[in-house]
Amino acid sequence: MTSRIRLLASIPALLIAGAAHAQAPVAQAAEAPPAEAAAPEDIVVTGVAQGRNRLDTSVSVSSLDADLTNKLPPRNTAEILRNLPGVRVEASGGEGNANISVRGLPVASGGSKFLQLQEDGLPVLEFGDIIFGNADIFIRNDLSLARIESVRGGSASTFASNSPGGIINFISKTGEQDGGSFQLSSGIDYREYRADFAYGGHIDANTRYELSGFYRLGDGPRGVGYDAMRGGQIKANITREFDRGYVRVYGKYLDDRSIAYLPNPVRVTGRDGDPTYANVPGFSINEDTLHSRYIGSVRTLDGNNNPVRRNIGDGMHPVVKSFGFEGQYEIADGWNVTERFRYSDISGDFVSPFPAAVGDAQATANGFAGAGAQLFHASGPLAGQRIANPGTLGGNGLLASVVLFDVDINSLNNITNDLRLNGKVDLGGGALTIAAGIYNSRQDVKTDWLWTSFFQSVQRDGRSVLVDIRNAAGVSQTAGGTLYSASFFGNCCRRSYDMRYTTNAPFAQLGFEVGRLNVDGSLRYDFGAAKGGIAGDLPGAVTTRAQDMDGDGTISAAERTVAFIPANRTGVDYDYGYLSYSAGLNYRLSDTLAAFARYSRGGRVNADRLLFGPTIDTTGGGLVPGAEPYDFVKQAEGGVKFSSGPVALYATVFNARTQETNYLLSQQQFTSREYEATGVELEGRFRRGPFSLTAAGTYTDATITRDATDATLNGNRPQRQAAFVYQATPQLDFGRVSFGANVIGTTASYAQPANQLKMPAYTQVNGFVLVRAADNVSVNLNANNIFNVKGITEVEEAAIPANQLVRARAINGRTIAASVRFDF
Template sequence: MMKGQSILLASAAVFVAVPAHAQQGADAPDAKNDIIVTAVARGQNRLDSSVSVSSLNAETIAAAAPRSVAEIFRNLPGIRSESSGGEGNANIAVRGLPVASGGAKFLQLQEDGLPILEYGDIAFGNADIFLRSDFNVQRVEAVRGGSASTFASNSPGGVINLISKTGDKDGGAIQGTAGLDYGEYRLDADYGGKLSDSLKYHIGGFYRVGEGPRRAGYDGNKGGQIRGNITKTFDGGFVRLNFKYLDDRAIAYLPSPVRVTGSNGNPTYTSLPSLSANNDTIHSVYFTQAVTLNGSNVREVDDIRDGMHPIVKAIGFETRFDVADGWTINDKFRYSDISGRFISPFPATVDNAQTLANAIGGAGAILSYANGPHAGQVIANPAALNGNGQAIGVVLFNTRLNSLNDITNDLRLSRKFDSGMGTFDASVGFYKSRQTIDTDWTWSSYLLEAKGDNAALLNVRTAGGALRTDNGLVAYGASYFGNCCRRSYDVDYDTNAPFASLSFNRGALTIDASIRYDSGKVRGFIVGDGPVTSFDVDGNGTISYPETQTTVIPLNSPQPINYNFHYTSYSFGANYRFASDLSAFARYSRGGRANADRFLFNPNTISATSGRLQPGARPVDFVRQAEAGVKYSHQRLALYGTAFWAKTAEQNFEATSQKFFDRKYRAYGLELEGSYHIGGFDLSASGTWTKAKIVSDTISPAVVGNRPRRQAEFVYRITPQYSARFFTIGASAIGTTSSYAQDTDQLKLPAFTQINAFVIVRPIDRIQLSVNANNLFNVTGFTEAEEPAIPANGIVRARSINGRTVSASIKFDL
C-alpha cells in the first residue's frame, strides 16, 4: 500500500472510531441549532451552509489552558499553527497553503469580525502578537477556504474570529493562576449583564507577570489587557460600542542550537549539554540591554526584556438595524492605535567557540567572559566551554514598530426576498481599510556562550591582546548576515473593496455565490540597507573596533513606494440537506492576497527611483480552492468530512535568509472531525491529511516537485473528557507526522505528539479549582529549522515547542 493511502486510511479510522467535537467545543454536538457569523453574509445554520467552519467555546478553551492564542488554533481542524515562539510570532496556515516566510499570510485573524491587522505577516508584526485570549472570549470561529475569499480582504485561506461576550448573561468570574513548575502569576476577571431592558455591557481583562515557560533569568512576560463593550438595543436593531487596551510584554523564542545525528532522512535531535531545546532559551539576565543607532542614526539603549511588546488602543462600534422595505444595515468600525517593539536574539551562526573567536580576532584569538559571574576571566579551554564547546554569533532582531495603526469599516446591506421558486438572500457591502506600517530595523551583532539559564556574553582579543569586541558586542549591524537589515520604512496601504452575494434556497437546496473587488494604493518610502562605516556610537571621541563595523541608515536616500493593486475574488457553492441531521456541500473559490511590507525588500519588485512595480512583480498572490464535504449531526454524534484542493501562487521574502520566493504550490487532502457525547463523557478528535508540493519556481527550479517546508502530511487532535457533579477530568493529544525543514526536502523535522491534561474540581457552588499540565511528558517537538541539511559540525538551529508547564488555578463565579 502506498504511504499516502496508509495515512488516508488512518485518518478515516480516527474519524470513525474517535469522532471530534472541535466543531462544537464542549457543547453537545447539535449543529442543527448552531449559527455561524464569520465570513458569511448573515448568520447561518451550519448544516445549511456550504462552508467549512469550526468553533471552540469558552469552556473548551479554558480547559485546555493554552499558553498562547496559537495553541488555541491548534485545536481547529485544518489549521497548522506552529506554536513555538511564545505568546506571538507564530506561523499559521490552512490546508497546505505555504508558509514561505512567516506569520499568517493567507489567513486573517479577527476580533468580532474585523481584522487585528490588515496583513497577518507584517515583518516582526505578525497579527497574533497583538491578540490575547481571556475571559472576554465567548467562542472562536474558524472558516477555512470558501467564503473567506469574498467576505474579508486578504484572507483567501480562511478567517479565525475571536467573538466577545456582550453581557447576555448576568455575572462574571475572577481567577488566579500560578505556575507550579515555572514562573508565572496571572489574574483574569470579567463581568457583564443588563443595566436595563435595553442596555447591556461586558468588561474583562487580565494581568500577569513571570519568567515564562522557559528559564530566561528575568520576568519575560509582563503586562495585560482590558476590553469591554456596551450595547443598546431598540426595535429592529442595536448599536454597540467597544474598546480594547493591550500593553503586554511577551518573550519571543527564536531557534536554538541543537545537535543532530543520523541522516537527513532519519535524524536524531538532542539538546546540547547546558542548553535544553524546550526548557531553556538563549535569553539571559546578562543580555538585557542593547546599544544601537535608532532610525534617525542617533544612539539609544534598548531593553531586550521588551521582547514582543504590543501596545494597542482601539475603539469601535457595531450597529445593525432594519430600514425600509425589509432591508437590514450592518456596519462595523474600528480604529486601532498600534505600536510596540520586537526584540529578541537570533542565532545567526553556531560553531566551536574558538572558531567563532578566530573569525572575529584572527588566528589564536583569545576568548573571555564579558559579563556574568566570571566577567573578565579568560576561557583557557574553549573546547570544554559549558560541556559543549560551542558559542553563538547572535544577530539581535531589534525592531521598533513606530506605527501599525489600522482603521477599518465594513458596511453591509442585506435583504431576503420570497418568490414562487424559493427564497433569495441578497447582500451588498463596502469595506474600507487603511493600514500603516512604520518600522525601524536597528540590528546589531554579539557573541554569546551556548548555554541556557543565563548565558554570558563573550569578548574576543587578538593573539596580541587587541580588543575586538565591546562587552560582547561584535558590530553595530548584522555582521553575520553580511551587514544587511538596518532599515527604516513608512508605508500606508489603502484598501477599498465593494462586495456582493446572492443565495437561493428552495427546500433542502441552497445555492450561493459571492464576489469581491479589492483595489488599493501603496504610498510611502523605504530607506536601507545602509553602508558600513566608522561611527562614534557612544560619543566618547574614540572609535572602538566594533564602531568601525557600524551600519547606518542612509537617511538622505529614501526610495519612494508608489504603486496600486486590484484584484477580483469570487466564490460559489451549494448545500443539500438530505435530512434534518445530514447535509452535503461543494464549493469553488478564488481569492487574492495583496503583498505587504515583505514585498518591498527585494530590489526586483519595486523601482528605486519611481516606486513603481518592476516587470514581473506581482503585488497580489492568488489562491484557487475547491472543496466538497458531508456534515452529520444527530443527538450524541457529530461527524464532518471535507475533501479539498488548492493552488497557490506566491512571491515573498524571508528576512533571516535574505531569500526571495516566486513559485506556485498545489495541495489536496482530507479534513475530518466529529464528536461523541454520552452522559458525562465527551470524546473528540480531528485529523487533516494533506498532500502538497511545489509545482513551479522561477528562482530555484531544483525544488520543483518537493513538499513545501514544514508541511506535515497528517496532523491530528484527540480529546477525551469526563464530567461529573464535582469534577471534570480530561486530556488532549496533539500531534504531527514528520516534515522537511526546508524546501530542498533533505533534513526532516521528526514527528511528535504533545499530551496536555487537566483536572477541575468544584468543591462548592461558585468555586472551581483546577490543575493543568501543558506538554505533560516534556517532549521536544521541532516546528522549524534553519538548516536544509545536517552541517559538518552537526549543529542545527531549530525551534521546539515549550517543555512541560503545570499551572494551578482557583476561580470564583460572580
Template sequence: MYRPVLTRRTLVTALWLALLPAAAVAQTQTSASTNDNPAPGQEAPAAAKKAVNLDQMVVTASPAALSKMSSSISVSSLEADQILDSGALSAADILRDVPGIRAESSGGDGNANVSVRGLPVASGGSKFAQFQIDGMPVLEFGDTSFATPDTFLRPDFNIDHVEVVRGGSSSVFASNAPGAVFNFITKTGEEKGGDIGLTTGVNYDSQRLDFDYGQPLDASTRFHVGGFFRDGEGPKTAHFTTQKGGQLMGNLTHDIDGGFLRLSAQYLNDRSPAYLPVPVSITGSNGDPLVSSLPGFNLKTGTLLTPRWRHDLALEANGHIKDTDLADGYHSIVRALGGEGLFTLADGWTLHEQFRYADNSGDFVGPYPAEVNTAAALAQEIGGAGATLRYATGPMAGQVADPATVGNNGLATRVHLFNVTLPNMGNFTNDLKLKHEFDFAGGPMTFLAGYYHSRQNIRQDWHWNTYLETVQGQRANLLDVYDATGRKLTQNGLVSYGTPYWGIGTGLRAYNTHYDMDAPYLSLSWQPDRWQLDAGVRYDHMRARGGYTGVAGVKAVDMNGDGVIEGPEQSVPYADASAHKPVDYDKHHLEYSFGANYLLSEELALFARASRGARFNADRLLFGGGILDDGSAPDGVAINEVKQYEGGVKWNTRHTSLFVTGFYATTEEQNQDVTSLIQRLISRKYRSKGVEIEGSLDYGMFSLRGGVTYTHSRIIKDAITPEAVGDTPQRQAKWVYQIGPSWHVRAFDFGATAIGTSKSYASNPNGLVMPAYTQVNAFVRYAIDDHNTITLQADNVFNVRGITEIDQSPVSVTPNGLNTARSILGRTIYASWRYRL
C-alpha cells in the same frame, strides 16, 4: 530564582475594575455583530451542548445567518470552556485544535507560523489567513515581518468563542484571507455574571489575574468588561521577568427597534518573551535525524536570554542611538476603539455598519543564533589565528576564558539580536453592509451588498547587532575576542554593529508605508426547500504608498558616549533617509465564491464550493526585488492568487457529529525569508489536495472531540530555485491530528488533548526532516461549590520534543552535529482558582 509576584494593590485594583459596572466602556462584539448575524432579540435558540455542534449558527465569512448543517462552508468553532480545557496559552495555541490548521505556536505569544490546507508558510506568519476580533481584522496582512496579528491579540476571559472558516467564502467576505478567517468573538453581557481567576505556574514562574463581568443595565442596554494582568519569568528559563503587562476590554450595547448600537474599546500593554530558535545537536542523517539538547542547554526550556545581557545600543535609521532592554520581547501596545450599528430600514432592508480603529505599536526583541560552533572556532573566525577569549559579563568579567571549557561545553554562538521598533502598525477598518431578504421561487433569498475600506500602516525600524554568547541558558555570558597581538576586537560582547555575517544591508532597514484597501462585494443566498445556494463576488483594490530605506554605508560613531571609538564603533551601519526608495502602486483583483448545500435528511447533508481569492503583498516586497525603482510592482509579484475547490458531507445525530471535507487548491506566492545566511527570495506555485475530518461523540458524562487532516502538497513551479519543483513545501506535514476526551464525574472534570503531526521537511529543496511528534495536555478540575473551582493543568505531559523549525544554513545535518532549531515548550504545569460571580 527571582520570583516577582502581583502586588496587593494590583489585585485590589483589578478586582475593583472587574466588578465596577460604570467601567462599561470598552472593546468589541459578539456573535450578534459579525457579518449577517440576527438582530438582538432574534437570535436562534441555543442548541444542545455538543463538542462539535453542527446546529450552531455561523456568523463568520458567511453569506447569511445559517447553521453549520445548512451552510456550504467549512467552519469549526471552539467554545470558551473547550479553549480552557485544551491548555491553550496563546491565540495560535487555540488554532492547533482546529482541523485543517497547522499552527506552530512555539514562538510564545506571537510570531506564529500558521498554514491552512497546505497553503504555504514560506517565510513566517499566516500569509493566506486573517485574524479577526468580532469580524474586524487585527491587522490587514497576516505575515508582516516581526508584527504578525497574533502578536497584537491576547485571549482572555473576554472571549466567548472562536470561529474558524477555511477556504471558500472567506475570499468574498474578507480581503487578503483566501485561506481562512480566524474570528475571536467576545462577550457582550446578555446574562448577568462574570469570573475572577488566578493562575500560577507550578514548575515555572508566572502569575496571572483574569477577570470579566457583564450584565443588562435595563431592558435595552447591557455591558461587558474584562481583562488580565500578569507578571513572571515565563515557561522558559531567563532568570528575570519577561512577562509583564495586561489588557482591558469592554463594550456597551443598546438595543433599538430592529437593531442595536454598540461601542467597544481595548487597551493592551503587554510584554512577553520572543522564543526564537536555539542551539541544538542534530546527528544521524537528513532522512532520519536525531535532535537532542546540547550539554548544559535544554532546547525545550532554554533561551539565549540571560540576566547577564539585558541592554543593546543601536543606531536607528533616523541617526538616534537607541538603548533597548532585551526584556521587551514582544512588546505589544493596542489602543482600539470600535463601533457598530444594525438598523432596520423601510421595506425590510437592514443596514449594518461596523468600524474599528486600532493604534498598534510596540517592539520585537529577540536573540537569534546565526551560527553555532566551538568557542575556539568562533574566536578564530572573528579574530584570526591565535585569537583569545575573555568573559565580557558575569562574575568572571575580564578574566581569560578557556575556549575548551567555556560554558561548561566549549560552545558559543554568534547571536544576531533581532531588534525591531514598531512605531506605527495601526489600522482603520470599516465594513458597511446593506441586506434584504425576500421570497423567490419557493424559498427565501438574501441579497447583500457591502463596501469594505481599510488603511494599514506599516512603519518599522530595524537595528540589529551581533554578539558572541556562551551556550548555557540563563547563566550565559557574553564573550570578548582579542587578536593574537592582544588587541580587543569586540565591545563588551558586541562583535559588530549590524549583521555583516549575513551582509551589511540585512539588519538596518526602515519602512514608512501605508496600504489602503477598498472592496465592494455582492452576495446572493437562496434556500429553496432542502437546498442552500450562494454566490458572491468581491473586487479588491489596493493602493500602496510610502517609502523605505536601507544601509547607506558605515561610519565611526561613539555609541556608548565614553569618548573612545572602539573596534566595533569604527564601522557602524547607517541609513540615508534622503535616499529612500518610493512605494507607489495600485493593484486590483476580482474574487468569487460559489457554494451549494443539500440536506438529504435532518441528519445528513452534502456540500460543495468553488472559489478564487487573492492575497495582496505588502512589506515582504520592499527588499525582495519586487518593487521597481519608480515604486511600481508587477501584477504577478504584488498579487498572489489562490484557487480552491472543496466538498464534503455532514452527519449530525443526538450523540454524534461528523464533518468531512475534501479540498484541492493551487497557490501562487512571491515572498522573502529574512532569517537565513543567504536571504532567500521566493517565487513559486503550489498545489495541495487532501481531506479534513472533524467529529465528536457525546454520551452522558463522556465527550470526545477530534479531527485529522491529510494534505498532499507539492511545489509545481519555482522561478528562482527550479530544483525545488516536486518538493513538499517546508514544514508541511502529511498528517495533522487532534483528539480530546473529557469526563464529568460529580464535582470533578477530567480531560486531555493530544495534538500531533507527522514528519515534515525543514526547508526547500527538501533535505533535512523534522521528526513527527504528539503533544498531550491534560487537566483535572474540582468544583468546590457553585462559585469556586480549582484546576491543575499540565501541557506536554510527557515532555516530548516537538521541532517546528530548523534554521541553520545549510539546512542539513552538519559535520560537527551543531545546528539551530525551535521546539514546542517542555512540560508546563500550572494551577488556577476561578470564582464565578
C-alpha cells in the same frame, strides 16, 4: 492520491473529528437569528446572507468555546488555534510570532499570510505576515473570550480581504450573562503569576456591558531569570438594544511584554531522512532560550541615527489602544444593515536574539579575530575574566554568533470599516438571499530595523553571557562582546519603513434555496494603493560607517562598522486591483445528512515583504513592468455533513492551488513559487452522559509545482508541511469534578524545500483536573506537554552539518500550573 484519500475517509471512527461547534465569525452576519430550530453549535452565520443550520450551507466552519481555554489554559494564543480543524499552527514562537496556515497553503516565511485573524469581526491587522508584526502578537486570551470561530477556504475569499485561506475570529463576551469571575493563576514548575477578571451584565432591560482584563508577571514557560512576561490588557464594551436592532461600543488597551522564542541550537545525528534530535550539554531545546538575565541591553543607533540603548527584555512588546463600534438595524422585514468600525493605535517593539551560527568557541573566535584569538567573559558574574579553556565555556564549549532582531514598531495603526446589507425575498417558489457591502481599511507599516550582533555562550536557565573576543595581541575586536551592525548577516538590514496601505472592497452575494437545494455565489473586488517610502540597504546604498559609540574619543575595532539608516529615502507609490469569487451548492439529503461542493478564487496583497526586493522599481517607486503585488489561491472543496443529537461528523475533500511571492527573512531570499495541496479534513463531536470527545484530523498531499529560480525544488513537499495533523480532546464531567486531555500531533515533515533533513513526528499531550470546591469556587490543575516531548517545528538548516548542530524552534517543554477561580 485517490486511494489515500479513500482510505482516510473510510475510517472516520478514528477521528470523531472536532473542535467543531459549528458556528462562524460574526464578521459575516451580526447577531442574526437562527433560520431553523437546531442546536446552538449547528447554526452558521459565516459566508451566508442569513443565519442558517450548518447542514444547509456549503462552507466549512468550526468554533471553539471558552470552556476549552478555561480548562486547559494555553501557554500562548497559538496553542488554542491548534484545536481548529484544518489549521496548521507552529506554536513555538511564544505569546506571538507563530506561523499559521490552513489546508496545505504554504508557510514559506512567517505569520499567517493567507489566513486573517480577527477580533469581533474586524481584522487585527490587514496583513497577517507583516515582518516583525505578525497579527497574533497583538491578541491576548483572557476571560473576555466567548468563543473562537473559523471559516476555512470557500467564502473567506469574498467576505474578507486578504484572507483566501480562511478567517479566525476571536469573539468577546458582551454581557449576556449577569455576573463575573476573578481568577488567580500560578506556574508550579515555572515562574509566572497572573490575575484575571471579568464582570458584565444588564444595566437595564435593553442595555448590557462587559469589562475584563488581566495582568501577569514572571519568566514564562522557560526560565530566563528576569520578568520576561510582564503586562496586561483591559477590554470593555456596552451594548444598547432597541426594537429593530442594536448598537455596541467597545475598547481595548493592551500593553504587554513577552519573549519571542527564535531558533536555538540542538544536536542532530543519524541521517537526514532519519535524524535524532538531542539537547546539547547544558541546554534544552524545549526548556531553554538564548535570552539571559546577563544580557540585558545593547547600544545602537535609532531610526534617526541617534545613539540609544535598546532593552532586550522588551521582547515582543505590543501597545494597542483601540476603539470601535458596531450596530445593526432592521430597515424592513427581513432586511438588515450592519455597520462595523474600529480604529487601532498600535506601536511597540520586537527584540529577540537569532543565532546566525553556533559552533566551537575557540574555532568561532579564530574565524573572527584570527589565529590565537582570546575569549573573555563580558557579562555575568565572571565579567572581565579570561576564558582560559574555551572548550568548557557554558559546559559545552559552544559560542553563538547572534544577530539581534531589534525593531522599533513606530506605527502599525489601522482603521477598518465594514458596511453591509442583507435580506431575503421570495422568488419562484424558493427564497433568494442577498448580501452586499463595502469594506475599507488603512494600514500603517512604520518600523525601524536597528539590528546589532554579539557573541554569547550557550547555557540553560537564562545564564548565558556575552563573550568579548580579542586578537592574539590582546586587542578587543568587539565592544564587550557586541558589534554595532548585523555583522553575521553581512551587515544587512538596517532599514526604515514608512508605508501606508489602503484597501477598498465592494462585495456581493446571492443565494437561492428551493426545496432541499441551496446554491450561492459571491464576488469581491479589492483595489487599493501602497504609498510611502523606505530607506536602508537598498542596492548601492552605504549603511555602515565609523562612529564613536561609547564617547571615549577613539574609534575601536567594533566602532569601525556602525550601521545607520541613509538619509535618502526611496518613494513607493503603486495601485492594484483584483477580483475574488466563490460559488457553492448544498443538498440536504435528509434531516441529519447533507452534501456540499464549492469552488473559490481569492487574492492576497503582498505588503512590506515586497519592499527591498526585485518587484519594486527603486528609482520610481512603482512596480517593475509585468509584476503584480498580489497572489491568488484557487480552491475546490466538497464533502458530507452529518449531525444528529450527540453525534456530528463532517468530512471535506479539498484541492488548493497557490501562487506566492515572498521574502524569507533569515535566509535573506526572495522567492516566487506555485504550490498545490490536495487532502481530506475530518471533524466531529460525540457526547454521552459525562463523556464528551471532540477531535479533528487533516491529511494533506502538498507539492511545489514550480519554483521560478530553482527548478530542482519542483515536485518537492513544501517546508514544514506534514502529511497529517490531528487533535483530540476527551473529557469526563461529573459535576463537582471534571478531567480530560488534549492531544495535538503531527507526522514528520521536511525542514526546508530541498527535502533533505526531516523534522520528526510528535504528539503533545496536555491534561487538566477541575474541582468545583463550592458553587462559586473552582480549582484547576493543568499540565502542558505532560511527556515533555521535543516537538520540532522549524529548522534553519537544509541538511545535517558537519558539526551536527542545527538551529531549531520547538514547542515548550512540560509546564504545570494551578488556578483558583471565583464566580459571582
